[in-house]
Amino acid sequence: MSIGKKSEAVKVVVRCRPLNKKEEAPNQERIVEVDVRLGQVSVRNPKSSGSLLKSFTFDAVYDAGSKQNELYDYACKPLIDSVLLGFNGTIFAYGQTGTGKTYTMEGVPTDPERRGVIPNSFQHIFTRISRSQNQQYLVRVSYIEIYQEEIRDLLCKDNNKKLELKENPEISYVCVINPSRIEWKERCNS
Numbered sequence: 599m600s601i602g603k604k605s606e607a608v609k610v611v612v613r614c615r616p617l618n619k620k621e622e623a624p625n626q627e628r629i630v631e632v633d634v635r636l637g638q639v640s641v642r643n644p645k646s647s648g649s650l651l652k653s654f655t656f657d658a659v660y661d662a663g664s665k666q667n668e669l670y671d672y673a674c675k676p677l678i679d680s681v682l683l684g685f686n687g688t689i690f691a692y693g694q695t696g697t698g699k700t701y702t703m704e705g706v707p708t709d710p711e712r713r714g715v716i717p718n719s720f721q722h723i724f725t726r727i728s729r730s731q732n733q734q735y736l737v738r739v740s741y742i743e744i745y746q747e748e749i750r751d752l753l754c755k756d757n758n759k760k761l762e763l764k765e766n767p768e769i770s771y772v773c774v775i776n777p778s779r780i781e782w783k784e785r786c787n788s
């Protein structure tokens with residue numbers, strides 16, 4: 599569960615995923631507390647008994663019980679609405695390995711309860727487009743991963759290929775939509 603605050607140009611939200619089996623073992627201790635109401639994450643140093651918690655405040659925080667659609671509705675939907683009005687917008691997930699970036703961004707696309715930011719955004723965009731009349735849209739998508747200073751195009755057939763750091767990714771996918779026809783085309787930017 600999370601309680602959102604007022605809308606701002608840049609929002610930073612934190613999600614703490616549920617502990618996994620290894621982390622729940624009796625010899626492990628929980629060092630992170632999430633206060634959804636205050637939008638705070640507090641961390642305790644496990645090596646120093648009696649040490650104070652260090653607290654950090656964000657636009658919103660999501661605890662282990664948070665649902666994909668709660669996060670989407672507050673953190674992403676307003677941005678997609680403004681993109682549909684013609685503004686630029688970016689959503690990116692950042693975190694250590696295993697912290698839940700893929701789960702949050704992709705989730706389980708075939709399960710409406712568990713699908714993540716990407717399928718929810720696509721649904722939102724294409725539903726809006728399908729309801730509009732006498733208007734043609736151009737939707738472009740690129741999907742890149744930045745890992746250890748290396749950039750890879752995750753939609754490219756050979757995604758082991760490293761990309762150079764440039765203004766635009768080398769390949770993007772362009773979706774040309776007329777009310778009766780949707781067409782994706784691979785396009786190389788050069």
Ligand SMILES: Nc1ncnc2c1ncn2[C@@H]1O[C@H](COP(=O)(O)OP(=O)(O)OP(=O)(O)O)[C@@H](O)[C@H]1O
Pocket residue numbers: 614615616662693694695696697698699700701702
């Ligand atoms: N909110 C969540 N609810 C339930 N399970 C979750 C949640 N977030 C992550 N998980 C589970 O935790 C594990 C690690 O998550 P995930 O693969 O998304 O991490 P990641 O940050 O993308 O890791 P990497 O950087 O190594 O790719 C997965 O098994 C995933 O299903």
